[in-house]
Amino acid sequence: METKKSSRQLLDEALAKHYEDALTAKAAGKLVAWATSICPQELLETMDIDVVYPENHAAAIGARKGALTFIEHAEGMGYSSDICSYARVNMGYAEIQEFAGGNIPMPDLIFCCSNICNTVIKWYENLAVTLNIPLIMFDMPFNHTYEVPEHSVKYMRAQIEYAIERLEAITGRKFDYERFAEVMKISNETCEWWKKATDLAVHTPSPLKGYDMFNYMAVIVCMRGKTACKEIFQTWYEEMKEKAANGEGPFKDGEESYRVMWDGIACWPHLSSTYKVLRKFGINMVTSTYPESWNIRYETNDLDGMARAYSSNYANRNLNYGIKNVTKLVEDFALEGIIYHSNRSCKLMDFRQYEVQRRVEEATGVPSVIFDGDQTDPRIFSQGQYETRIQALVEMMAEKKKSEVTYE
């Protein structure tokens, strides 16, 4: 009898298959798209287009210590060292087209959604013009109001319809609305299971080891519309549910001493060293803003709802939402501290971080630290500074813990 595969096995297999399928599709002359991480992939999935995600690939290149080659190449092309390092890695890759740690097929179509930043507009515009291929731009206006305004919804809804027309023209195939409904349903279910699984970290100790979330995130980006992805999260959920029931924490060989949140993208090139410092102090990163980022939920066939859901990504919402969001995470996950990654690549996240930190601390009393780093540029990180900051956080958390002990 075949033993049931673990979610980690399923995850690794699915990721390998995802890249293999895309390369095979390209070799067979099928159309391949490059897309941004939180784009309405439902449209591409419905059209059966193989999609790869440059952000995922850049993160993988970073984690496998390969980023600098591509970054330096892009800088040689004239890209400033101040712009997003995912973009630099990807623009470099678009020329070099070879990475020993895993390749992606070159695109025939670019699909870009501005709900994560305006940087992707410039980055993808450059890809389209450099590679001389069509670009479908999905513009999601920044929500400086708490809710998504109705005229924005109307604008985004019209862009869904426009994207469908363009996809039909580019592929020469009709858009299948029945299949679309099915993909919407699967995508919503996948997001629901992603959220359910990551929400299990509310247990103390948390059955979720936070750094694992960075790994599982790869498939919520690239396979949201596929049932295989849903199954990974279901399995992951069941595994963690069982762990929680048994009172098992995140670490095999130690206690979960502190529960923290990590704000921002990981430092992919320094993943293991940043993890080890946390591990040394028994710190578990139980959550981040990511569980909610891919909790993209709406009713099947409700295109206004779909537009609203995609536009509601926290990066595309105002400061009050950001503060409320993090404050709620502190409460829901019983957080004892917050680590803010001042990520040189991501100005949209950075330039609100100081105020979020102040206001969340005011509201919750939870201590926090900020450290300087970068998502893929290995040069922008100092192990010494990181360790010192984490140590300071530990001291503050310990102090607070001590003061909260009540004697009966």
Place this chain on the structure above:
Amino acid sequence: MSKLNNLIDEFVEAALSPSEAIEKSKQITGKEIVGCFPVYTPEEIIYAAGFLPVGMWGGKTEIRYADKYLQSFCCSIMRSNIEYGIKGVYKSLKATIIPAFCDTLKCIIENWKVAIPDIPVIPVVYPQNRTDTFGYAYLVAEFTRFKSEMEKLSGKTISESELAAAFDIYENYRSLMRSFVEIVKDYPVTINARKRHLIIKSGYFMDKKHYSELMKELIDALKAMPKEKHSGPRVVGTGLIFEPIELTDIFVENQISLVEDDFAQESRQFRAVARTEGTAMDKMAYRVVDLRGCTFLYEEQKSKGDMLVEMVKRNKADAVFVSMMKFCDPEEFDYPIIKKKLDDAGIPILYIETEMHMDSYEQIRTRIQSFSEMLM
């Protein structure tokens, strides 16, 4: 000649002393002022509401308070504006208008709300998909929302004819500016690179109606003069802004003339000609739809590189000058693309990275000097 010089001095002085110029404009018009951040804002609506729109393009100031909100790798114009706001330099503003053209501006909108709570911020979000009907419709809806915000601020309704009148004043101003940048090519001695920049910039601190009257006088006075000969290098400028001002001095020292520009603060503001059909609101939206080669507005096939090559050709220019505001992501993203186009066309590039808070210009001076010698 002295009349011409007086006119030029008036513009230059206004550009170099914004506070005084704005105070003077307030006295002349009796209007309250509304601050407008880069890159574009619906100034016609602000004007129609009875306010005087003024530009907020940063400046040199010691950063002490802005660091509470922004890391050091933030665009220096934005750091300056937040700093000025906290220091109370903008205290006479009735409101601040901030458009969300880039990730930094989005954050500035949010920080302004908490850092400078006494001055209300009215954000405006331009569409990136602007060439299809839905983008245009969104922009009209956004302008309509903005209009109601301005009505709340002024406490009175803006009529169709008031908006049309404001639009006409602005379109007349833009048409004069298009003439100015054309005519000024023939007078590179009287209006050198520095003066050219300051004359254009001064428009941000005056009532556009008054500014246009002066501009008309300036154009007429120039036209009456014989064309001037100039032997220095001729360049086309691109970038966000031709500043700090010391940079323009170095151009003058090296007798470099600016024959055409694509600066966001200068020609991008007025180079798109308005359509004739539709209401004033429609025309405002169409100007955004029709603008090409702007870093802050998406184009599937970016036209900026070809546009710059064309500018060089039609002006028989010697080079392109890229004034790169450090940490301006959108401009930094455009550079490799335009660089390739210019390299392919064999056009030399003078790339200068700038910040609002620079102290030393010696390196830049040396680079510009050798570049200038290389061209001649």
